[in-house]
Amino acid sequence: MNCEDVELELSGNEPSVEARVHLAGCVSCQETSKLLGLAALPPLTQTERMVLNGLAPSTQQLWRAQRTRGAGLRRGASLLMAAGLGALIASALIKPATVISEPLVRTVMVTAPEIPVLDFEEANLSDDEVFFEVGWPSPTEGDL
């Protein structure tokens, strides 16, 4: 049995006879034993025992309160959702029933604008001239 094995045993409750024999003759393991003793917490106090006795019921109570609060919040949220959804459905149902007022139509008398009379014979314009003016080749001149 080496020091590391003894160290592991010392961390538990009851070291084996073999470990105790090693401990009696090993300074390093005696130091380990002392250190573990110093690091360990003292036994539970009376106050701590009393706290432990009341722990289960008080924790159950907290859990129930937390669940009720959670359920309340969920119920509230679903109510809000339902209310929102209800409003949405209601608005959809109400809309077609809404009386749509007819648009106001007014009759206005308009006088027709005067169209100037053009004398095309006097203008003496040919199609070719028009084409030349805009720079396009004349349909009578070469290929398009």
Add this chain to the structure above:
Amino acid sequence: MRAFSAGDSAAFGLLIKRHQETVFRVVRRYARSADEARDLTQRAFLQAFEAAERAMPKLAADEEPVPFKAWVLRIAVNLGKNHVRDSSRWVMTSVAAVDAERPSLPVPQEALEQAEQAALTRRAVLELPSRQREVFTLRIDAGLPFAEVASTLGITEGNAKAHFHHAVKRLKEEVAKLSTPGGAP
């Protein structure tokens, strides 16, 4: 846990009673008073119940046993660690607070020195690297076998033992440093 999943109130009580002392022993190292230790224990259980509720459909489908004890202990260790970190006013070690509850009788010099050394050592435990501290406290405070320490932390048993060995080595060094006159910070 099956009864718990069915919402059986008595099952909550049973789960708490079964594990409360182990959880309490883990968190009291980080707490300044019995009341603080109780609050931390309760929070650990509530968080573990929440986790169990969330995981229940999946676990029920896989028909795997619910590792409730491992959950609540892992949560307890984390809560303890965060509690120390968050308590900026945290001056006195929890254990000093526990000791303060004891009736003060006249004590010989040797016992005083031993108490001082114990306080130094316990403070050094809190300053161990996370994994070493977790393994050390689950073994020493909760009294878990190494196999259970390992499964709680999701590491191998060999790994847990190695962390424990390193923790002891480091504690010896720290305590030697702190006990040397002029070695304390």
